[in-house]
Amino acid sequence: MRKVYVAGIGATKIREHWEVSLRxxxxxxxxxxxxxxxxxxxxxxxxFIGNMSSGVLQGQEHLGSLFATWMGIPGIxxxxxxxxxxxxxxxxxxxxxxxxxxxYDCVIALGxxxxxxxxxxxxxxxxxxxxxxxxxxxxxxxxxxxNALVYRAYMKKYGAKQEDIALFAVHDxxxxxxxxxxxxxxxxxxxDVLKSPLIAxxxxxxxxxxxxxxxxxxVLCSEEYLKEANNEVKIExxxxxxxxxxxxxxxxxxxxxxxxxxxxxxxxxxxxxISPSDVDVLExxxxxxxxxxxxxxxxxxxxxxxxxxxxxxxxIELGGKIPTNLMGGLKARGHPVGATGIYQIYDAVTxxxxxxxxxxxxxxxxxxxxxxxxxxxxxxxNIFRRVR
Amino acid sequence: xxxxxxxxxxxxxxxxxxxxxGGKCKKxxxxxxxxxxICPRCGSEEIEEVHLPREGKLLYYTVxxxxxxxxEEYAPYVVGIVELKDGTRVLAQITDVVEDQLEEGxxxxxxxRKYREQGKEGIIEYGIKFRPKT
Numbered sequence: 069m070r071k072v073y074v075a076g077i078g079a080t081k082i083r084e085h086w087e088v089s090l091r092x093x094x095x096x097x098x099x100x101x102x103x104x105x106x107x108x109x110x111x112x113x114x115x116f117i118g119n120m121s122s123g124v125l126q127g128q129e130h131l132g133s134l135f136a137t138w139m140g141i142p143g144i145x146x147x148x149x150x151x152x153x154x155x156x157x158x159x160x161x162x163x164x165x166x167x168x169x170x171x172y173d174c175v176i177a178l179g180x181x182x183x184x185x186x187x188x189x190x191x192x193x194x195x196x197x198x199x200x201x202x203x204x205x206x207x208x209x210x211x212x213x214x215n216a217l218v219y220r221a222y223m224k225k226y227g228a229k230q231e232d233i234a235l236f237a238v239h240d241x242x243x244x245x246x247x248x249x250x251x252x253x254x255x256x257x258x259x260d261v262l263k264s265p266l267i268a269x270x271x272x273x274x275x276x277x278x279x280x281x282x283x284x285x286x287v288l289c290s291e292e293y294l295k296e297a298n299n300e301v302k303i304e305x306x307x308x309x310x311x312x313x314x315x316x317x318x319x320x321x322x323x324x325x326x327x328x329x330x331x332x333x334x335x336x337x338x339x340x341x342i343s344p345s346d347v348d349v350l351e352x353x354x355x356x357x358x359x360x361x362x363x364x365x366x367x368x369x370x371x372x373x374x375x376x377x378x379x380x381x382x383x384i385e386l387g388g389k390i391p392t393n394l395m396g397g398l399k400a401r402g403h404p405v406g407a408t409g410i411y412q413i414y415d416a417v418t419x420x421x422x423x424x425x426x427x428x429x430x431x432x433x434x435x436x437x438x439x440x441x442x443x444x445x446x447x448x449x450n451i452f453r454r455v456r
Numbered sequence: 457x458x459x460x461x462x463x464x465x466x467x468x469x470x471x472x473x474x475x476x477x478g479g480k481c482k483k484x485x486x487x488x489x490x491x492x493x494i495c496p497r498c499g500s501e502e503i504e505e506v507h508l509p510r511e512g513k514l515l516y517y518t519v520x521x522x523x524x525x526x527x528e529e530y531a532p533y534v535v536g537i538v539e540l541k542d543g544t545r546v547l548a549q550i551t552d553v554v555e556d557q558l559e560e561g562x563x564x565x566x567x568x569r570k571y572r573e574q575g576k577e578g579i580i581e582y583g584i585k586f587r588p589k590t
Binding site for chain 1 (some may be wrong): 460461465469473488489490496497515516517518519520521522523524525526527528530533535536537545546547548549555560571572581583
């Protein structure tokens with residue numbers, strides 16, 4: 069395995085892009101990433117496109133050829149990668165392997181989701197396809213509902229309170245204000261969150277990541293190609309891992325931990341030769357407030373049952389022990405599901421490049437991005453390091 | 457929106473769904489629902505088909521207030537994880553309850569109920585729900 073570098077990143081704003089199609093979102097993100105990389109478009113040999121629901125929500129499959137065509141680079145190796153909400157992370161993992169293996173020298177990993185064309189109930193039906201259609205979706209459970217069961221199990225096991233867990237949403241919105249790409253650039257108080265409508269008890273509307281449209285892209289390359297890019301800041305992929313767990317919650321012994329996170333993290337820390345205390349910037353998949361709290365624990369930043377304390381004590385803030393979701397996280401930056409994993413990487417790399425503006429972590433060197441599919445059926449972890 | 461619940465799809469799962477048929481792994485001893493030929497935990501292929509107990513207790517529940525499109529007419533409704541008497545866990549709707557008067561840990565029993573209708577021309581889907589024991 070050889071070293072792999074991030075040559076460029078690009079992303080569209082996340083919002084309801086009524087005037088922009090799925091393919092146009094893909095092309096826009098790719099153009100930005102290629103421009104950022106200084107590598108010629110024709111040098112790209114392969115594309116891996118993370119997407120969850122283009123078939124169900126857009127009636128569009130075959131994203132590989134679609135992208136190559138609209139990008140004007142037909143002939144490249146290209147295909148869609150799907151792992152529910154972890155599609156972006158899984159696409160990045162494939163792109164990483166493609167370069168690390170020596171098969172390709174320059175590839176692009178993309179994530180895209182176009183959700184706003186569909187009715188809310190249809191989006192809800194599409195998202196529950198992340199779980200077993202015959203025995204979970206069949207019950208009428210929504211994806212929010214499954215996470216509500218996790219929420220209940222966590223509060224029961226650890227005696228944690230919703231008012232503490234819900235702080236994660238307040239945190240994300242505070243930082244999204246300074247992120248131009250974020251879907252919701254406004255602050256909410258804890259009271260706003262706790263008074264918002266119930267979606268699936270105990271989860272309230274403002275504890276849920278929104279739906280939206282967006283695409284993000286990362287150009288990856290070998291050391292040789294990086295010379296051509298001549299980037300001021302050299303960023304290495306220090307680790308890229310992917311792990312699964314038993315698909316459905318009722319088949320697992322403990323609902324309060326995502327084993328796939330624990331597995332992927334253990335491998336990733338080993339691969340990057342670091343421990344959690346070496347991480348300067350963290351991106352976690354907080355599709356719901358409770359998940360943000362659980363991820364802090366499963367990734368090794370807090371003891372089980374105490375993740376919410378990190379949030380409450382300000383340790384995930386800028387200047388805290390582990391600055392987390394400083395560009396707004398899923399909650400406020402937005403969560404176009406299949407694109408989210410790449411947006412997280414975009415945000416992590418932005419920090420390492422020192423381009424995060426008011427939300428910049430001083431001298432950030434190591435960033436970790438965790439992307440979750442389903443209720444932890446898949447977890448992708450990618451670690452990035454600024455090379456001096 | 458693609459329909460995920462075709463008639464043959466409902467038909468081929470009918471025995472497992474109607475009779476609550478699970479599997480018990482002869483190697484690790486764990487049982488699970490629905491029945492499958494390979495243990496999801498240990499990978500063993502020595503699985504015994506079992507009729508699961510029809511009583512248990514409600515571990516956790518939620519009230520679905522923003523449902524998937526094909527359940528819109530039934531909302532709000534309760535979905536929960538039930539731990540059956542042999543320890544097997546099942547995800548199902550909890551029925552015959554008032555949402556805000558339900559408590560975790562309550563004893564429940566299986567009942568055969570309607571889950572949804574496939575519009576005017578499709579079939580009616582049935583399955584097991586659980587209700588508090590009286």
